[in-house]
Amino acid sequence: MAASSTARSFLQVAATEEVVSPLRFVQIEGLVILKIIKHCKEFSPALVTGQLLGLDVGSVLEVTNCFPFPIREEDEEIEADGANYQLEMMRCLREVNVDNNTVGWYQSTILGSYQTVELIETFMNYQENIRRCVCIIYDPSRSNQGVLALKALKLSDSFMELYRTNNFTGEKLREKNLSWVDIFEEIPIKVSNSALISAFMTELESNTPVTQCDYDRLQFSSNPYMERNMEFLIECMDDLSMEQQKAFPILLQELVTSTSPATGMVSEKKVVYLISMLLDSLFSLKDHLGPSKSENMARKAAGEEPLPEEDPTNPIFKPIPEPSRLESFLITNQIANYCNQINGYIVYSRSYPFFWIA
Amino acid sequence: MANGDRTVLQFSTQSTANFSAEVHPLVIFNICDCYVRRPDQAERVIGTLLGSVLSDGTVDIRNSYAVPHTESADQVALDIEYHHNLLVSHQKVNPKEVIVGWYSTGLGVTGRSALIHDFYSREVPNPVHLTVDTGFRNGEGTIKAYVSVNLALGDRQLASQFQEIPLNLRMVEAELLGFDILKTTSVDKLPTDLEGMEVTMQRLLALIDDIYKYVDDVVEGRVAADNSIGRFISDTVAALPKLSPPAFDKLVNDSLQDQLLLLYLSSITRTQLALAEKLNTAAQIL
Numbered sequence: 001m002a003a004s005s006t007a008r009s010f011l012q013v014a015a016t017e018e019v020v021s022p023l024r025f026v027q028i029e030g031l032v033i034l035k036i037i038k039h040c041k042e043f044s045p046a047l048v049t050g051q052l053l054g055l056d057v058g059s060v061l062e063v064t065n066c067f068p069f070p071i072r073e074e075d076e077e078i079e080a081d082g083a084n085y086q087l088e089m090m091r092c093l094r095e096v097n098v099d100n101n102t103v104g105w106y107q108s109t110i111l112g113s114y115q116t117v118e119l120i121e122t123f124m125n126y127q128e129n130i131r132r133c134v135c136i137i138y139d140p141s142r143s144n145q146g147v148l149a150l151k152a153l154k155l156s157d158s159f160m161e162l163y164r165t166n167n168f169t170g171e172k173l174r175e176k177n178l179s180w181v182d183i184f185e186e187i188p189i190k191v192s193n194s195a196l197i198s199a200f201m202t203e204l205e206s207n208t209p210v211t212q213c214d215y216d217r218l219q220f221s222s223n224p225y226m227e228r229n230m231e232f233l234i235e236c237m238d239d240l241s242m243e244q245q246k247a248f249p250i251l252l253q254e255l256v257t258s259t260s261p262a263t264g265m266v267s268e269k270k271v272v273y274l275i276s277m278l279l280d281s282l283f284s285l286k287d288h289l290g291p292s293k294s295e296n297m298a299r300k301a302a303g304e305e306p307l308p309e310e311d312p313t314n315p316i317f318k319p320i321p322e323p324s325r326l327e328s329f330l331i332t333n334q335i336a337n338y339c340n341q342i343n344g345y346i347v348y349s350r351s352y353p354f355f356w357i358a
Numbered sequence: 359m360a361n362g363d364r365t366v367l368q369f370s371t372q373s374t375a376n377f378s379a380e381v382h383p384l385v386i387f388n389i390c391d392c393y394v395r396r397p398d399q400a401e402r403v404i405g406t407l408l409g410s411v412l413s414d415g416t417v418d419i420r421n422s423y424a425v426p427h428t429e430s431a432d433q434v435a436l437d438i439e440y441h442h443n444l445l446v447s448h449q450k451v452n453p454k455e456v457i458v459g460w461y462s463t464g465l466g467v468t469g470r471s472a473l474i475h476d477f478y479s480r481e482v483p484n485p486v487h488l489t490v491d492t493g494f495r496n497g498e499g500t501i502k503a504y505v506s507v508n509l510a511l512g513d514r515q516l517a518s519q520f521q522e523i524p525l526n527l528r529m530v531e532a533e534l535l536g537f538d539i540l541k542t543t544s545v546d547k548l549p550t551d552l553e554g555m556e557v558t559m560q561r562l563l564a565l566i567d568d569i570y571k572y573v574d575d576v577v578e579g580r581v582a583a584d585n586s587i588g589r590f591i592s593d594t595v596a597a598l599p600k601l602s603p604p605a606f607d608k609l610v611n612d613s614l615q616d617q618l619l620l621l622y623l624s625s626i627t628r629t630q631l632a633l634a635e636k637l638n639t640a641a642q643i644l
Contacts, residue, residue, distance in 0.1 A: 088443060197391075
């Protein structure tokens with residue numbers, strides 16, 4: 001009785017589909033971290049990428065090895081070369097018993113500006129073949145400040161579905177309750193090392209109580225770093241305002257078409273309109289007023305959010321770069337914030353020893 | 359070995375006088391990883407070292423990869439094709455890294471190593487042989503580097519002697535950062551920047567404490583005064599910029615204000631973002 005029931009349950013287990021447990025953290029080996037650091041640092045400020053190899057176990061994604069990609073030229077034949085290189089590396093690594101499964105890729109970034117459409121596209125490419133993949137982002141410019149800036153990212157599932165259907169209109173975004181924070185999910189990283197390595201490293205550790213990274217951390221001169229951050233921020237602001245201007249004809253059209261049925265809501269819309277004017281420059285808005293009137297007619301006839309043939313790029317352009325840009329903006333913003341926090345902290349704590357000795 | 363004609367056995371040490379090697383921890387990691395993953399019947403791992411030779415003669419070992427090999431009592435077979443394939447692949451990424459030698463795990467240098475060394479010396483003029491003792495036979499993990507020197511008796515080649523050269527572990531600052539996480543077998547999460555700052559401050563305070571105690575001891579006569587240390591300490595203290603406290607306060611406050619300004623700006627932009635998003639996606643509801 002017991003045997004048959006266990007047999008049945010086994011069959012049941014085998015028959016039911018495997019439930020995909022959510023990815024809880026990424027376990028990286030120290031070797032991989034060192035390789036990534038070395039590769040990104042050697043080629044900075046150029047951006048480099050590489051492949052991650054490892055194992056997908058339950059709710060943990062183990063990354064046990066990696067290899068770098070050569071810098072790709074803009075050439076057609078190099079594409080095939082790149083694929084050959086990859087196959088060759090994986091075959092060679094297989095011979096020395098290294099895990100052969102691709103689990104993602106890594107790339108370097110400068111000051112956190114990695115949120116581009118290419119990243120999303122690469123994610124989608126990988127996702128087709130591998131069930132679970134991560135992207136590890138390393139920022140070599142922050143290591144001058146004494147921080148190990150390593151992050152593991154994954155596209156959120158809801159965003160992936162949306163991207164597949166390629167439907168980025170404001171309506172759909174609202175339906176799914178998806179805002180720009182939901183695009184990427186950051187996964188916590190754990191580091192593991194074999195016992196042999198940790199024995200060696202403990203042995204090789206230098207005896208000085210203070211290391212170079214301490215000197216780096218206590219540095220006062222953060223000005224160049226902050227300046228670069230602000231430059232990035234300003235650029236992103238410009239991009240964002242451009243995107244918004246592209247979106248304004250649609251907004252205006254919506255304002256105009258939807259005022260007619262409910263007159264009570266007109267005043268609110270006027271407020272919205274005023275706010276939008278405040279946010280962007282008056283002049284560019286005046287330019288948009290002209291053509292949008294004619295577009296209005298066409299759109300009114302076709303429905304609420306149609307895609308008119310004479311301007312097919314407009315609705316598409318509005319949503320697709322927009323969430324990404326917002327994100328990149330956000331991240332640069334965050335970095336500026338973090339950086340400020342660090343600096344505030346440094347200033348406060350640095351003043352104490354001075355008072356002590358003096 | 360007595361000989362009729364009086365030739366002298368030459369130990370030429372001059373050529374190795376200024377030879378030293380610097381190894382990056384990545385290489386050690388690679389070697390250990392390959393050792394852990396070696397096939398069951400192999401007792402040691404052999405591989406190639408990549409790097410470059412610096413202008414002052416030191417060999418900078420930056421990367422490595424394992425090469426499958428088979429060993430029996432008196433012969434060694436190395437998979438040369440594999441070695442070349444991986445070399446080509448590595449050079450696609452980093453053309454500046456060339457072969458600088460080879461490594462093997464295990465403590466001593468055996469006769470078979472000489473054969474392999476011979477093979478590598480055909481590729482590189484003076485290969486460096488690195489041994490990494492993974493068995494911890496001396497009670498510690500010894501890593502040694504050797505260069506082979508030919509022992510010549512007159513015109514005849516007698517043997518090649520493996521001479522040890524000084525070896526340094528060289529770490530780039532980013533690697534130093536991660537050193538704490540590289541030491542232990544597992545770390546639950548990567549340290550954030552504030553935690554790192556905390557550690558640094560603790561170390562600094564410990565150093566200052568040590569100096570204080572030392573100075574106190576010397577003043578009270580408990581420890582003999584060492585003039586050079588005393589001079590060093592006074593130099594350090596004198597290196598602090600001589601600012602009056604109000605001037606120093608002003609300096610600190612000014613920079614603090616600048617940073618607060620930046621903080622304010624970034625908060626404004628975040629608010630702007632939130633507003634922009636609401637406008638763009640919520641326009642239809644209104």
